[in-house]
Amino acid sequence: MIKGLRTLIQRLDTSHPLYTKFSQELQQQEAGDFGEQHIIKQLQKLANTLEIVILHNISLPAPIPIQLDIVVITPYDVVIIESKNIRGSIQLKLKPRQLIRTLETGERHIFNHPEIQLEEYVFGLDKFFKRQQVQVDVTGVIVFPFNNAEIQYDEGQFPVLMIRELAHFLRQHVLNKQSQSKIPSEKIGHLLMEHHRVYQIPSFCTYYNIDPQAIKKGVYCRQCIQKKLIRNKKNWFCTHCKMYDKTAHHQALQDYRMLINDQINTETARHFLELPNRHITKRLLQDYCTERKGQNNQMLYQL
Structure with missing residues (x-):
């Protein structure tokens, strides 16, 4: 998506009615990818001491199509990390479930609460493991990868963390699970990789309904x-x-x-x-x- 949006912007005239929209979407995609890479770097520091397996951008087509930002397979369960690289003052409300972002200028934006998406991911991955006859618990966590957001939130189904809290959270999470039986982490990682399918989209003109004549x-x-x-x-x-x-x-x-x-x-x-x-x-x-x-x-x- 990032490569395609860059190409699209380069080959669209700046006067095109969708040029600004695509530029903003590219910025969001790049920010999201940058945030995920930053989280992965922090996780890699923990990989040996916690014996965790880390996977990035896993797409599973069945039984429910899901795209997972980051998957951490601990010795006891699987944790899905939903990364949110959003700056400003962030309020996570539960009734109704919304993410409200207020910029320094006072401008407000309302998004879906990340918990809604994470619920779908946990449900889909749990269904996947049951289909594969693998017994493993699945949970999730919402992580803000940079200190460019002021977070206020109502306690929900999943923990909400800043990046600096992630290492302590995972150590404590693994410690609390030690009374449970261990799972075959490497085997589960290979299973997810075997069923991973690269996300495919049609041509960008088809995807965004752009007249090909508008392409330079x-x-x-x-x-x-x-x-x-x-x-x-x-x-x-x-x-x-x-x-x-x-x-x-x-x-x-x-x-x-x-x-x-x-x-x-x-x-x-x-x-x-x-x-x-x-x-x-x-x-x-x-x-x-x-x-x-x-x-x-x-x-x-x-x-």
């Missing part, structure tokens, strides 16, 4: 990003960086795959890459794409 054409410089390259004999040249890049069209074709379609014909590629003739385009496609189907003008190349 051309091959862009990989150094200065926004500058279009010109075709100079068998090379691409940036008039700004004065750099040559023989394979710059590879990135452009990947942009097309991500944003518009994973298949392309010669004429569409010539138009998208803004090349002078179809013979150059055909040669570049044949060099780049190993999989193709059809004949002559009906040839489709798999990106």
